[in-house]
Amino acid sequence: MNRYSSLEMMVVAASRELKNEEVVFVGTGLPMLAAQLALYTHAPNLVIMYESGYIGCKNIHLPRLIGDIRLMYNLAMVGSMIDVLGFLQTGKVDVGFLGGAQVDVYGNINATVIGDYRNPKARLPGSGGANDIASSANRVLIIMNHEKRRFPRKVDYITSPGYLDGSEDARKRAGLLGKGPSKVITDLAILCFDDSTHRMKLEYVHPGVNLEDVQAQTDFELIIDKVSETQPPTDEELKVLREQVDPLGFYLVRRERR
Amino acid sequence: MGKRPRFVTLEEAVDIVKDGSSIVCPSFGYEKVAFAFIRELIRQRKKDLYLYGSGMNVDADMLIGAGCVSKAEIGYIGFENIGIAPYFRRTVESKTLEVEDYSNFIMTARFFAGAMGIPYIPIRSGLGSDILRYGNPEHIKEITCPFTGEKLLGVRAIHPDFAIIHAQRVDTEGNVSIDGPKYDNIEKAKSAKTLIVTCEEIVRSEMVRENPESTILPSFLVDYVVEVPFGAHPYACYKYYDYDWEHIEMYAKMAKSPEGFQEYVEKYIFSVKDNWNYLEKIGLEKILRLRANSSLGYSTYYEHLEKVGVR
Numbered sequence: 001m002n003r004y005s006s007l008e009m010m011v012v013a014a015s016r017e018l019k020n021e022e023v024v025f026v027g028t029g030l031p032m033l034a035a036q037l038a039l040y041t042h043a044p045n046l047v048i049m050y051e052s053g054y055i056g057c058k059n060i061h062l063p064r065l066i067g068d069i070r071l072m073y074n075l076a077m078v079g080s081m082i083d084v085l086g087f088l089q090t091g092k093v094d095v096g097f098l099g100g101a102q103v104d105v106y107g108n109i110n111a112t113v114i115g116d117y118r119n120p121k122a123r124l125p126g127s128g129g130a131n132d133i134a135s136s137a138n139r140v141l142i143i144m145n146h147e148k149r150r151f152p153r154k155v156d157y158i159t160s161p162g163y164l165d166g167s168e169d170a171r172k173r174a175g176l177l178g179k180g181p182s183k184v185i186t187d188l189a190i191l192c193f194d195d196s197t198h199r200m201k202l203e204y205v206h207p208g209v210n211l212e213d214v215q216a217q218t219d220f221e222l223i224i225d226k227v228s229e230t231q232p233p234t235d236e237e238l239k240v241l242r243e244q245v246d247p248l249g250f251y252l253v254r255r256e257r258r
Numbered sequence: 259m260g261k262r263p264r265f266v267t268l269e270e271a272v273d274i275v276k277d278g279s280s281i282v283c284p285s286f287g288y289e290k291v292a293f294a295f296i297r298e299l300i301r302q303r304k305k306d307l308y309l310y311g312s313g314m315n316v317d318a319d320m321l322i323g324a325g326c327v328s329k330a331e332i333g334y335i336g337f338e339n340i341g342i343a344p345y346f347r348r349t350v351e352s353k354t355l356e357v358e359d360y361s362n363f364i365m366t367a368r369f370f371a372g373a374m375g376i377p378y379i380p381i382r383s384g385l386g387s388d389i390l391r392y393g394n395p396e397h398i399k400e401i402t403c404p405f406t407g408e409k410l411l412g413v414r415a416i417h418p419d420f421a422i423i424h425a426q427r428v429d430t431e432g433n434v435s436i437d438g439p440k441y442d443n444i445e446k447a448k449s450a451k452t453l454i455v456t457c458e459e460i461v462r463s464e465m466v467r468e469n470p471e472s473t474i475l476p477s478f479l480v481d482y483v484v485e486v487p488f489g490a491h492p493y494a495c496y497k498y499y500d501y502d503w504e505h506i507e508m509y510a511k512m513a514k515s516p517e518g519f520q521e522y523v524e525k526y527i528f529s530v531k532d533n534w535n536y537l538e539k540i541g542l543e544k545i546l547r548l549r550a551n552s553s554l555g556y557s558t559y560y561e562h563l564e565k566v567g568v569r
Contacts, residue, residue: 029339051362053441066338067289085366117388122351123346124336125342125343125346126336127362131361131387131389135384158389159388161387174409176386250339
């Protein structure tokens, strides 16, 4: 079964970042898929929650959106938005898991607008719960396709705060509770952030990807020091992803065709 | 027992909403949305509505596309995994729709403040971001906690002229009872000056009184009740019916061009006599296939459809 797509590599790599018994607040899109995969493989005690109020999801049919009533089945609890987005602010959520349109050198995410906010080239949907999750979850995982236009030096609009301008304690000074983004998982690589400069740093490249490929698809200079190769997806991970998590290819097949 | 709401028709309820009103019509999760009400707003060609919401989807895009909305304060308008909301995008880019961008929690907290009768509430979202930088300082503002000195975001209460929510059932007294997620529907409902509730069915009061934990709003907070079976279509109503994914995808595709959008609203809104006629156009087979499986609360029609390769 060893053949796999770059999308599957990305989802598998992202799922491995979630640890068993963590509480993860999941945003819409690929984070949903990766969280489900983690739950069905190495993290059976992962608590998956969504801003729609669902907590402790162990659904049997894949949700197509974060409010999908498929998540009601086999669910531990359904709260309200004021409940779940409210207690996110107490610091009891380990991981926030987000996608977006752009991410910059300091991990700030844009999901609102391409170009000038008041004179937009392209208008996108906006924050949803992403700003809330990025503000207050203890750490944040970002999953995004690796393309130059998606990795600008500075995002056009900070929808969800990363390390802001990268200066020391920028998040703390802004009044933010969470510690900020920890990893960016793409279809080419896994990136993290330098402890002192908060700049994005290349950590792993996926099998078959060169360092140059990653830098070429990034519009700012990555910190490249010691880089390892990501473990390819195991047969078990691929089997669960294809047969149990997304048997209809809703995310895996449709996205590839776009 | 207090004041009882008035039980009216869909046309009568929509007629109460005058041009220029501010409205909130909870639309989280493609579920329990007063979509028949939205269609009737479009059919009655309402103008200059001021739209409030947190996460919004097809319903908001349709209202905007039909030219009913002139300003919106939002957390999100998009179709999640289907993509961008085409009319929201087009009208913001052409500056025919004015938008204030917030996060879902900022909006939810603003409705919560409205629902509690307080002028604002402090939260921890928005700080350091461009939501704060570009947000209207009359609506969100960085503040200092008078007790701890912490930086917080003060978010102002919202009191829309109308909230329109959908529920599984309302009893003959006007108590509103639901199954499944509440999202921020209760806060939105309580924040409004006038509350209109559309429902799948009007039931005997004894039924609601047997399960008072499912009641989300007591009768005296409700102003108008409308019975509209399948009133959330093409969205879902938990334990009653599922979302109509094909229909939602069809809208998303058609709304990409003004001609397609016109064709859609002509077929499903303007040429439609009433909600029964709308459901006839959706078709008996589809309606029956979308009925919730009673062991799951939703339908597996699409799961089965896609398995046999119709996709």
